[in-house]
Amino acid sequence: MKAHQTVTRVVLWIGIVSLVASLGCEAMVGRIVKSAANRQASSAAQATLEDDALHVFLCGTGSPLPDADSAAACTLVVAGGKVYVVDVGPGSQEVAQIAGYPTRAVAGIFLTHFHSDHIGELGEWAMQSWANGRTGPLNVYGPEGVDRVVRGFKEAYALDDGYRIAHHSAEVMPPGATEWLAHSVPYTNGPGTKILEDGDLVVTAFAVDHEPIEPAVGYRFDYKGRSVVVSGDTDKSTNLELNAKGADLLIHEVLIKSVMTQVSHAMGERGSSRLQKITLDVTDYHTSPNEAAQSANAAGVQTLVFTHLVPPLPGAIRKWLFMRDVDQGDVDVMLGEDGMTFRLPPGSDVIEID
Ligand SMILES: [Zn+2]
Ligand SMILES: [Zn+2]
Numbered sequence: 001m002k003a004h005q006t007v008t009r010v011v012l013w014i015g016i017v018s019l020v021a022s023l024g025c026e027a028m029v030g031r032i033v034k035s036a037a038n039r040q041a042s043s044a045a046q047a048t049l050e051d052d053a054l055h056v057f058l059c060g061t062g063s064p065l066p067d068a069d070s071a072a073a074c075t076l077v078v079a080g081g082k083v084y085v086v087d088v089g090p091g092s093q094e095v096a097q098i099a100g101y102p103t104r105a106v107a108g109i110f111l112t113h114f115h116s117d118h119i120g121e122l123g124e125w126a127m128q129s130w131a132n133g134r135t136g137p138l139n140v141y142g143p144e145g146v147d148r149v150v151r152g153f154k155e156a157y158a159l160d161d162g163y164r165i166a167h168h169s170a171e172v173m174p175p176g177a178t179e180w181l182a183h184s185v186p187y188t189n190g191p192g193t194k195i196l197e198d199g200d201l202v203v204t205a206f207a208v209d210h211e212p213i214e215p216a217v218g219y220r221f222d223y224k225g226r227s228v229v230v231s232g233d234t235d236k237s238t239n240l241e242l243n244a245k246g247a248d249l250l251i252h253e254v255l256i257k258s259v260m261t262q263v264s265h266a267m268g269e270r271g272s273s274r275l276q277k278i279t280l281d282v283t284d285y286h287t288s289p290n291e292a293a294q295s296a297n298a299a300g301v302q303t304l305v306f307t308h309l310v311p312p313l314p315g316a317i318r319k320w321l322f323m324r325d326v327d328q329g330d331v332d333v334m335l336g337e338d339g340m341t342f343r344l345p346p347g348s349d350v351i352e353i354d
Contacts, residue, residue: 042100112232
């Protein structure tokens, strides 16, 4: 296919996806149907709290661009009877609730950086986990600046907190859960810094390269000999490779730079100089699928999962475009999608994927 044909088709796909996303009721019908079909999965999600394995659930594999199939950035980890969430992009809370994850057990929300597609649903995660039975404060971890983000969302939800306590009673909606604790996490451009230890779970933070956006970090979860690393947003990062050493699972952001460059040219030809600039700007602080595979091989991880998929593309073309230039080497590489689950039992190197 000639380059200009590719450009035309990509622009058309993005236009179609945006149109569908703007028709909220259409998307909602799809999600309700999916929700009915997912009742069995829901009880499995609840059961993760009782299971001794490390669990990972993709609650958002999209980006800031409208995407009818994917919520924005979100990865959920269940370990030792508690739920941890890395990034809370718009739509992610709904994905987790529909899948049946016990958000009452949210013990920590970890923000990688403060772009809106990573923090936009912090208020809903707080409110919905409270409505689902969370009784203690909400712990929010992030690099410096997290206290400001938490303060802002907390203030925006203050009236709503009051309504719900007054209407449903303090017994049903305990006021203690409306306390949000911001934890500014230390990290370096070097070995990861331990920021949380809870039973057998250790969480470390490390710098990534989302220049000019600073701060930006990734997180690693180690639990009973199994491990998952979440990249956050980053260009190809040697520090991520250092901190992902030997991990079982690497959840890595990707952007197809060649396609986004073509989209930018097309926007220019169409006379949309603002979109031409924006779509070109984003190519310089993300990782291409093959670069992510190179990092995964350098780190010696077992399985690499693509997330934060840019651009948003429908169905079969999505897999083809994100995977076509990938030299997977010794690593299992797969395209993430919302709702995908991974179970990593201790004392084994097995990863059960659903
Ligand atoms: Zn970002
Ligand atoms: Zn992002």
